[in-house]
Amino acid sequence: MTALAEFFDVETGNQACFSISDNPSVLTDIYQDGINIAVWQRRFDQATQSDITQFIERHPTLSKSLNLSPENAYESLDFALDGQAPKALLESIAELVDMFCCLFELEHAGLRLATLNNAMCPRFHVDHVPCRLVTTYQGIATQWLPNEAVNRSKLGKGSNGLADEESGLYQHPSDIEQLTSGDVALLKGTRWEGNEETGLVHRSPNTVNNEPRLLLTLDFA
Structure with a gap:
């Protein structure tokens, strides 16, 4: 699957709000x-x-919660986790910090890494940030709604x-899309210029x- 193929929804004929690929360049x-x-549909061995x-x-x-640069991400996270995190996890997170900072021309990224035993944000919502990176290393992953399926007034x-299921925010359970554990997603928020309403x-x-769940998010620092 290529990223560009997702810009057009062949079933509805509408311009799609999402782009999905197993190639990291999709970001x-x-x-x-x-x-x-x-x-980015990423999988682990x-x-x-x-x-x-x-x-x-x-x-x-x-x-x-840490403020990391691409240069110090691995060492700082290793220190913060008392040297107990597996090398592959540290390398993965350091790679994402580097990609995120490079993509948005940032010197630092705000990282949050947490083990969750319940839903952190159980209601559908939008983030008041320019863009946020989200990935779930293990466990059930983030759910989202395509633009055309949402009644934002709800x-x-x-x-x-x-409840979301009763408010009219969306019409059918099938409207809900879901990431898979391992997926790396960039989510535009309301502070992205031109995306204030979407x-x-x-x-x-x-x-x-x-x-x-082991959840990682990266934000503009």
Whole structure:
């Protein structure tokens, strides 16, 4: 699958709001007008996944927030995690910090790494940031809604206290799209110039079978 193929929804004939590919270069598509989520479909080998699982088991309440540069990301994160994180995880995160800073011409990125046992943001919402990188290293991953499926007047107070499923925010469960563990996604927020009214609508799903999530986010520092 190529990134450009996702700019046009062949089923509806509408311009798509997303771009998805197994090539990391797809992340540059976030600069395209109308694209508010770009997804790199990344997968880990069995050994790396096993190392990540063991790390989560040893750190069930992990919560770290750091300001990192591409030059110090590996060493700073290794120090913050007391030298207990597997090398493959550190290398992966350092790579994402480098990619994120390069893509947006940043000297630093704000990192948050956490083990979650419940939904951090269970309601659909938009982020009031220019763009956020989100990836789930293990566990159920982020859910999101395409622009054409959302009634934005039902976000926040517009829901009148009703659950997302009842408020009219979307019409059918099939409207909900979902990332897969390992996917790296860039989510445009409301502070991206020209995207003030179309920040990606997304939420954290509830964990399944008590399986914890290892969630990483990167923001403009």
